[in-house]
Amino acid sequence: MKNSLSKLRLILDTISDGVVVVDHLGMVLYANYAAELLLERGDLIGTSLAIPISPSLERQEINLIRPSGMAWAAFRATPIQWDGVQGYVLVISDITLSKINEKYQLQAAAIFESTREGIMLTDTNKRILMVNLAFSQITGFTEAEVLGKTPSVLSSGRHDLKFYEAMWKVIKETGHWQGEIWNRRKDGYIFPELLSISAVKDTDGNVINYVGVFADISNIKATESKLEYLAHHDPLTGLPNRILLLSRLEHALETVQRNDKLLAVLMIDLDRFKDVNDSYGHLMGDELLQHVAIQLKSRMRSIDTVCRLGGDEFTVLLEEIAQLEDAAFVANDIINTLGEPYLLSNGCEVHIGASVGISLFPTHGDNSEVLLQQADTALYQAKTEGRGRFTYFSEELTKTTRARIQLEARLRQAIERGELRVFYQPQIDVRTGYIIGAEALVRWQDPVRGLIPPLEFIPIAEETGLITSIGNWILKETCLQGQRWINAGLQPLRLAVNLSPRQFLHSDINTIVAEILAETGFPADCLELELTESALMQREREAIDILNRLHATGVSIAIDDFGTGYSSLAYLKLFPLDVLKIDKSFIDDIPRHRDDMEITATIIAMARTLRLKVLAEGVENKEQLAFLLAHGCNLYQGYLFSPPVPAEAFERLLLT
Numbered sequence: 001m002k003n004s005l006s007k008l009r010l011i012l013d014t015i016s017d018g019v020v021v022v023d024h025l026g027m028v029l030y031a032n033y034a035a036e037l038l039l040e041r042g043d044l045i046g047t048s049l050a051i052p053i054s055p056s057l058e059r060q061e062i063n064l065i066r067p068s069g070m071a072w073a074a075f076r077a078t079p080i081q082w083d084g085v086q087g088y089v090l091v092i093s094d095i096t097l098s099k100i101n102e103k104y105q106l107q108a109a110a111i112f113e114s115t116r117e118g119i120m121l122t123d124t125n126k127r128i129l130m131v132n133l134a135f136s137q138i139t140g141f142t143e144a145e146v147l148g149k150t151p152s153v154l155s156s157g158r159h160d161l162k163f164y165e166a167m168w169k170v171i172k173e174t175g176h177w178q179g180e181i182w183n184r185r186k187d188g189y190i191f192p193e194l195l196s197i198s199a200v201k202d203t204d205g206n207v208i209n210y211v212g213v214f215a216d217i218s219n220i221k222a223t224e225s226k227l228e229y230l231a232h233h234d235p236l237t238g239l240p241n242r243i244l245l246l247s248r249l250e251h252a253l254e255t256v257q258r259n260d261k262l263l264a265v266l267m268i269d270l271d272r273f274k275d276v277n278d279s280y281g282h283l284m285g286d287e288l289l290q291h292v293a294i295q296l297k298s299r300m301r302s303i304d305t306v307c308r309l310g311g312d313e314f315t316v317l318l319e320e321i322a323q324l325e326d327a328a329f330v331a332n333d334i335i336n337t338l339g340e341p342y343l344l345s346n347g348c349e350v351h352i353g354a355s356v357g358i359s360l361f362p363t364h365g366d367n368s369e370v371l372l373q374q375a376d377t378a379l380y381q382a383k384t385e386g387r388g389r390f391t392y393f394s395e396e397l398t399k400t401t402r403a404r405i406q407l408e409a410r411l412r413q414a415i416e417r418g419e420l421r422v423f424y425q426p427q428i429d430v431r432t433g434y435i436i437g438a439e440a441l442v443r444w445q446d447p448v449r450g451l452i453p454p455l456e457f458i459p460i461a462e463e464t465g466l467i468t469s470i471g472n473w474i475l476k477e478t479c480l481q482g483q484r485w486i487n488a489g490l491q492p493l494r495l496a497v498n499l500s501p502r503q504f505l506h507s508d509i510n511t512i513v514a515e516i517l518a519e520t521g522f523p524a525d526c527l528e529l530e531l532t533e534s535a536l537m538q539r540e541r542e543a544i545d546i547l548n549r550l551h552a553t554g555v556s557i558a559i560d561d562f563g564t565g566y567s568s569l570a571y572l573k574l575f576p577l578d579v580l581k582i583d584k585s586f587i588d589d590i591p592r593h594r595d596d597m598e599i600t601a602t603i604i605a606m607a608r609t610l611r612l613k614v615l616a617e618g619v620e621n622k623e624q625l626a627f628l629l630a631h632g633c634n635l636y637q638g639y640l641f642s643p644p645v646p647a648e649a650f651e652r653l654l655l656t
């Protein structure tokens with residue numbers, strides 16, 4: 001019996017739970033080895049345990065105060081009879097570790113749920129296992145909506161496959177990745193986030209999960225871009241500053257070089273700005289600068305850059321302009337606009353102005369520093385010359401473009417003020433000597449310069465597009481006059497009007513002619529339109545089509561200045577022509593120059609075989625006329641009979 005008892009003790013000492021027997025007063029009657037370890041006391045027998053024991057089979061948890069510190073224990077008290085005494089068997093286990101774990105887990109869960117960063121946990125196939133509250137708040141997806149899915153439900157499409165591949169490569173190699181990434185919320189809104197992904201490994205080092213933690217950094221980004229904006233813009237006007245101008249200029253130089261265009265830098269300085277500042281204060285000065293900024297911006301194309309360099313200095317970068325003069329036109333427009341009076345909010349009207357210096361790429365320089373420097377030099381020049389004007393970095397450019405711009409402005413006025421006149425030059429039948437019609441030729445009756453010949457302003461009108469309104473006016477004026485002559489009972493006349501290439505190809509000339517004929521009542525078969533070969537060559541198919549339609553209405557078509565262009569009679573057969581006008585240069589040298597005489601004779605002969613009427617231009621003497629008569633030329637015009645004259649003078653010619 002004694003032997004079996006000691007064996008039992010031996011067994012009891014091997015189990016890891018503490019086993020203690022106490023009497024009803026709590027005195028220890030037996031304790032195994034594990035109990036002594038747990039309670040950190042030897043010789044337990046005979047001592048009091050100081051554990052409140054309630055005799056039940058319920059598991060009880062207690063706090064143990066031990067020399068090494070607090071511990072948690074759980075026990076069950078089972079009543080027994082021990083050597084005739086009523087007692088209890090306590091089986092005590094150490095639950096400190098699991099208690100700590102439990103607490104830790106509770107804390108972790110609290111952190112997981114309460115943190116402001118979005119967290120997602122995935123398995124190794126990147127299937128989402130759990131997400132926290134912040135995840136749902138940031139992305140708009142509830143946990144149920146993403147469980148089992150991969151984080152690609154958030155992808156914004158802003159990163160390519162390579163980006164994600166590189167990201168996962170880093171995670172594989174280092175177990176961690178952090179970076180900025182654009183993701184998409186459930187409502188489609190794309191936002192920037194700072195994301196870290198970590199691989200979670202078990203004790204053997206195998207990856208079992210991935211954890212992604214991210215923060216919405218839209219606000220940080222917004223602040224960043226605001227800072228970046230402030231660094232590159234003028235706070236008063238919101239215009240780009242010098243730093244941004246330089247970078248745009250560099251960039252523009254690259255693109256312009258590639259597509260073979262021009263680029264202009266306009267340096268603008270306000271005239272009399274200092275006066276406004278000094279007399280009305282800085283507040284009014286600031287207001288004026290803001291007004292100038294708005295004016296400048298509203299006049300530019302979207303690709304152009306308007307900058308404020310500081311003070312009253314502005315710069316305009318004109319990208320991809322087609323010709324040198326474009327920059328001058330813009331400069332002139334700026335000068336005119338800023339020259340208009342402005343009413344300050346204090347009720348005072350101020351008159352400032354602007355001077356502009358222009359440099360061009362590639363004419364003046366090929367890098368940004370040089371171009372800015374030259375525009376500055378040109379600006380200085382403009383100011384010393386008397387302000388309110390523009391200057392190119394080079395002298396001749398300044399002169400010629402200024403003259404052209406002045407002329408254009410005056411020509412616009414001339415149209416409005418009715419300073420244009422139509423003169424008529426008689427066209428004569430070579431054989432009979434009778435007037436059969438006239439060519440309408442425009443003149444500009446300038447109050448200062450007198451009569452200005454068309455060659456001085458038609459080319460500019462052509463370039464600027466003014467030719468359309470000028471040309472339409474001439475056409476109508478001529479038809480009105482022709483109808484007046486018909487009404488007055490004069491002999492039937494054919495009136496010829498010159499059409500410029502632009503008028504012919506870029507305005508709806510068929511409609512315009514039809515409308516003018518209808519409005520004035522002038523018969524179509526009394527109207528002749530003169531075109532040069534070059535106008536026909538530009539867009540051949542279209543030209544043929546337009547001419548066929550004009551011709552069908554009864555209008556005749558003449559080829560002007562024949563002999564100076566391509567002069568291919570065979571080519572001209574493509575067009576419905578009626579009259580061929582031999583250029584004055586061939587008539588000039590008759591009868592001195594044999595070659596010209598031969599050419600003229602040949603043109604006449606060939607035109608006749610093509611059934612065209614031939615008219616010789618610029619006939620100044622009788623020898624020329626005799627030659628034309630001898631070779632069968634039909635018509636002529638020239639000083640021999642009459643120069644172009646006003647309508648009344650032409651009437652007198654008819655009556656004599």
Ligand code: C2E
Nearest residue numbers: 441442453454455474498499500618619620637638639644
């Ligand atoms: P064009 O159509 O070849 O006109 C003939 C030009 O020769 C006219 O010059 C006329 O005055 C000039 N002329 C005529 N006979 C003689 C002569 O015996 N000796 C000399 N030396 N010259 C003579 P104008 O009026 O100065 O016109 C010049 C050019 O301007 C015209 O050449 C035409 O191309 C253009 N033009 C004139 N009026 C108009 C118009 O209304 N519309 C368009 N688009 N162009 C016009």
Ligand code: MG
Nearest residue numbers: 439498530560
């Ligand atoms: Mg003509």
Ligand code: MG
Nearest residue numbers: 560561581617
């Ligand atoms: Mg001519």
